[in-house]
Amino acid sequence: MATADWRTLEGVLQRQVTGERLAHTYRVLEYARRLGRIHGADPDQVAVAALMHDYAKPLPAETLLREAERLGLSVHPVERAAPHLLHGPVAAAQLAEQGLVTDREVLQAIATHTTGRAGMGLLEKVLYVADYAEPGRRFPGAAEVREAAEQDLDRALLAALNNSLLYLVGQGWLIHPASVEARNWLLQGP
Numbered sequence: 001m002a003t004a005d006w007r008t009l010e011g012v013l014q015r016q017v018t019g020e021r022l023a024h025t026y027r028v029l030e031y032a033r034r035l036g037r038i039h040g041a042d043p044d045q046v047a048v049a050a051l052m053h054d055y056a057k058p059l060p061a062e063t064l065l066r067e068a069e070r071l072g073l074s075v076h077p078v079e080r081a082a083p084h085l086l087h088g089p090v091a092a093a094q095l096a097e098q099g100l101v102t103d104r105e106v107l108q109a110i111a112t113h114t115t116g117r118a119g120m121g122l123l124e125k126v127l128y129v130a131d132y133a134e135p136g137r138r139f140p141g142a143a144e145v146r147e148a149a150e151q152d153l154d155r156a157l158l159a160a161l162n163n164s165l166l167y168l169v170g171q172g173w174l175i176h177p178a179s180v181e182a183r184n185w186l187l188q189g190p
């Protein structure tokens with residue numbers, strides 16, 4: 001079964017994601033399309049990954065944990081303590097289970113958009129940077145990431161990871177090791 005058509009995906013998404021979260025999704029979609037054009041990503045993969053990336057974001061923490069377990073995902077202790085981190089992996093697993101998205105690279109990009117990972121591919125980088133720096137993002141550092149993303153996607157990704165790790169440290173929150181591994185990998189020249 002191929003990935004469902006666009007209208008079906010939008011319908012499924014809009015039954016679950018609404019309001020400002022839906023507006024964010026469409027800003028990510030538009031910005032990811034732009035970054036994908038600049039950096040040579042497949043436009044169809046970019047569009048589906050961006051459209052569906054926050055599909056599971058509205059789910060409450062206990063539902064995310066329950067779904068992760070039902071779907072057989074391995075739940076890291078940091079995810080158990082901060083279940084919102086699971087909204088990427090749970091969305092990917094639900095979309096695959098429902099036969100709505102079958103493209104493995106698209107599923108991977110959706111799964112890793114919350115933390116990043118060492119060895120991220122082009123599609124994952126485009127989605128991570130677009131999600132972090134879409135034009136509605138007004139926090140310090142987003143403009144810097146947008147500027148870098150016009151030229152050098154890896155530099156933009158590193159800036160986004162640096163900013164989010166610094167933010168987490170500043171807040172005193174847990175850090176998922178996949179984000180640290182993604183940053184180490186970028187610093188060592190992917």
Ligand SMILES: [Fe+2]
Binds near residue numbers: 057087088114131
């Ligand atoms: Fe997200």
Ligand SMILES: [Fe+2]
Binds near residue numbers: 024028053131
């Ligand atoms: Fe998002």
